Amino acid sequence: MAERSLKPSWLRWVWRVAALKNGFKDATAYRIEFLFEVLGAAVVPAAIQWVLWYALFKVGGMNEVAGMTYTDMVQYTLVSLLFSQVRGGDHDFELSELIRSGQLSNYLLRPVGVVEFIYIRGVAPKLFIASICLVIGMVLGLFFGFDPMRMFGAMIMALVGNIIHYQIGAALASTGFYWEEAYSVLMVKNMIVSLLSGELIPLNIFPESLQWIWKSTPFYLYVFGPVQYALGRWTHAEFFMQMGIASLWLVAGWLLVKISWGLGMRRYLSLGG
Amino acid sequence: MAKMSRYIDSLKVQIKNNFVREAVYRSNFITMVAVDLVWMAVEFSLFSVIYSNTPVLAGWTKHQVFFFLGVFFASDALFTTFFQRNFWQFSDLVNKGELDILLTKPVHPLFLALTRWFNLTAWFNVVLGVGVMIRFAPQAGFAGGWKWLLLVFWLLVGVFSAVQIRFAFSIWAFWTERSWAMSRLYYQFFAFATKPDSLYPAMIRYSLMTAIPFAFIGSVPARALLHGLEPREYLQITLVLIAFMVFNTFFWRRGLRRYQSASS
Numbered sequence: 119m120a121e122r123s124l125k126p127s128w129l130r131w132v133w134r135v136a137a138l139k140n141g142f143k144d145a146t147a148y149r150i151e152f153l154f155e156v157l158g159a160a161v162v163p164a165a166i167q168w169v170l171w172y173a174l175f176k177v178g179g180m181n182e183v184a185g186m187t188y189t190d191m192v193q194y195t196l197v198s199l200l201f202s203q204v205r206g207g208d209h210d211f212e213l214s215e216l217i218r219s220g221q222l223s224n225y226l227l228r229p230v231g232v233v234e235f236i237y238i239r240g241v242a243p244k245l246f247i248a249s250i251c252l253v254i255g256m257v258l259g260l261f262f263g264f265d266p267m268r269m270f271g272a273m274i275m276a277l278v279g280n281i282i283h284y285q286i287g288a289a290l291a292s293t294g295f296y297w298e299e300a301y302s303v304l305m306v307k308n309m310i311v312s313l314l315s316g317e318l319i320p321l322n323i324f325p326e327s328l329q330w331i332w333k334s335t336p337f338y339l340y341v342f343g344p345v346q347y348a349l350g351r352w353t354h355a356e357f358f359m360q361m362g363i364a365s366l367w368l369v370a371g372w373l374l375v376k377i378s379w380g381l382g383m384r385r386y387l388s389l390g391g
Numbered sequence: 392m393a394k395m396s397r398y399i400d401s402l403k404v405q406i407k408n409n410f411v412r413e414a415v416y417r418s419n420f421i422t423m424v425a426v427d428l429v430w431m432a433v434e435f436s437l438f439s440v441i442y443s444n445t446p447v448l449a450g451w452t453k454h455q456v457f458f459f460l461g462v463f464f465a466s467d468a469l470f471t472t473f474f475q476r477n478f479w480q481f482s483d484l485v486n487k488g489e490l491d492i493l494l495t496k497p498v499h500p501l502f503l504a505l506t507r508w509f510n511l512t513a514w515f516n517v518v519l520g521v522g523v524m525i526r527f528a529p530q531a532g533f534a535g536g537w538k539w540l541l542l543v544f545w546l547l548v549g550v551f552s553a554v555q556i557r558f559a560f561s562i563w564a565f566w567t568e569r570s571w572a573m574s575r576l577y578y579q580f581f582a583f584a585t586k587p588d589s590l591y592p593a594m595i596r597y598s599l600m601t602a603i604p605f606a607f608i609g610s611v612p613a614r615a616l617l618h619g620l621e622p623r624e625y626l627q628i629t630l631v632l633i634a635f636m637v638f639n640t641f642f643w644r645r646g647l648r649r650y651q652s653a654s655s
Binding site: 159161162163165166169170172173174177178180183184297298299301302303305306309310312313319323324325328 | 416418419421422423425426429430433436437440441443444445447448449450579580582583586590591592595
């Protein structure tokens with residue numbers, strides 16, 4: 119910490135901007151692959167969701183599930199696409215790999231802390247995708263009667279969710295200081311998130327007795343929350359209350375990262391040249 | 392005969408090497424099992440939530456879907472055990488010129504390319520998948536008895552299909568600088584395999600039974616075990632798999648002709 123305080127703050131900002139540029143260039147160096155990844159990650163989960171609704175409503179002949187009609191479900195699926203592209207990222211895996219391989223040493227003397235540096239670099243393509251999704255969402259909103267400002271607020275919530283997701287990932291990645299298999303811990307986290315973020319199904323179709331499960335994690339703020347607000351199913355007051363909850367999760371996440379990395383760095387041995 | 396024993400000997404050496412490697416990383420076993428258990432739990436939870444709103448989904452009851460999940464997990468775990476790592480390495484094999492070594496060996500290079508790496512810890516998940524099937528078989532309406540023998544056949548069909556599809560996604564390594572995007576695409580499409588094919592609308596279902604036959608991995612085997620298939624479907628499965636073999640063999644040969652060793 120003492121070392122970091124010697125670095126002038128302007129240098130740290132230059133580093134942050136450079137990391138952001140670097141991350142964006144890195145992710146889009148192979149444009150076709152970048153496009154494939156974005157499209158694949160968007161289209162397939164949406165198609166699978168739609169298939170479930172099709173089976174429930176069109177084949178099964180149901181009219182309503184948890185108060186939602188077929189149109190509501192399809193609307194949810196389409197709008198959730200915009201936010202599920204923003205959530206997550208693989209940069210927490212990069213952290214665990216740095217610890218495992220010992221390359222973490224290369225990052226310790228940089229003007230920006232390693233956890234922050236990896237995040238900034240990793241979030242760059244997500245910001246790009248978020249801005250595209252926001253424009254798409256706002257334009258579609260004009261046609262389908264959604265409030266564009268709601269879309270903007272929802273995207274802010276999704277981005278806050280992205281930070282919380284990374285904080286949890288970074289804290290879990292610090293298990294790499296103790297155990298070589300942090301990768302699996304992160305995989306487990308991602309699987310749980312895929313269900314509890316609302317990316318696979320709207321969370322309000324959970325049975326009443328199980329709703330507490332998703333409500334007690336921050337994961338619903340990644341996709342489900344933004345969709346609810348964008349579609350007007352949350353009032354402004356509810357949105358601001360949820361943003362308040364998100365802020366608390368941010369603080370908790372920050373503390374978690376501080377503690378877990380502080381403890382982990384005490385154990386870290388940088389061997390070799 | 393001598394040729395056959397050469398292949399068997401080669402396979403024995405590969406298994407031995409892989410066993411030694413896995414014995415070194417014992418904690419890997421625990422984490423792999425944990426990851427797959429959570430994956431199973433997520434899939435079960437997803438269907439449990441959906442079935443809390445309806446008793447039947449496109450003709451499948453909850454227990455039938457759970458039985459299908461058992462077949463799917465076992466089939467996928469078999470693929471993971473014997474082939475998955477080899478496909479992850481396939482791009483490097485071609486783009487970094489590592490295929491050179493395999494081309495000089497006295498066995499078919501494709502045989503070596505697909506059997507170099509095993510993931511023996513994934514075998515436990517085969518057992519888990521079968522356990523799930525046994526658990527839900529009575530409620531799903533599976534007749535059991537001698538029909539369990541059919542399971543072996545259908546699991547082999549599932550694994551063979553997965554190998555053919557994955558190969559069709561990997562072979563482009565000969566033409567692209569790095570083929571991980573195709574691998575990612577495979578896993579994106581693979582998500583279609585995690586649901587029974589009867590759920591899908593006609594067009595998607597047709598694709599999953601022909602052009603991208605992910606339904607052969609778990610869904611069709613589960614359906615065959617639970618309800619039996621129509622003769623037309625047996626013919627379709629056979630023709631599609633033969634078509635994939637022809638396609639893969641053709642592009643493998645074309646790829647080898649294009650391959651330029653380490654500088655490829």
